[in-house]
Amino acid sequence: MKFICYPKCTTCQKAKKWLDERGISYEMRDIKENNPTLAELKKWHKMSGLPLKKFFNTSGLLYKSMGLKDKLQDMTEEEQLKLLATDGMLVKRPILVTDGKVLVGFREKEYEEALK
16 A cells, blocks of 8 residues: 655645554655656556545645646646646645555545445
8 A cells, every 4th residue: 555645745744644543554755856757647546436636736826826726727637737747736636545445535424435
C-alpha cells in the first residue's frame, strides 16, 4: 500500500496517525519530493472512479496563483493529467493506493471501508 502525502499537511498527518494507530503498514512517499508521474496519475484516476477535478488541490496556493479554477474547464483530461504531473503541490493529498482502490483526501469512513 502506498501513502502519498505532504508531511507538513495537517490532513496528511491525521491520515498517517489513523493508519499508524491501526497498525496498518504502508510505504510513505513525499509528494513534493517525489511527484506522481503521468502514468501513475492516469492509473490512479481510473482506479479511483473519481472525476479528475478531485485530484486537484483546489485550496492550494499554486492552484490559486495559476488561476486553475477558470482554466481547467477549457483543458482536456490529458492536459489536466500532464499539469498534475508537473508539481506535487497541485495534487490533492493524501492519496492512498491499495490493491484495486485509490482514495484521495482523508475521510475516516472511506478509509475504514476500504481497509477492512
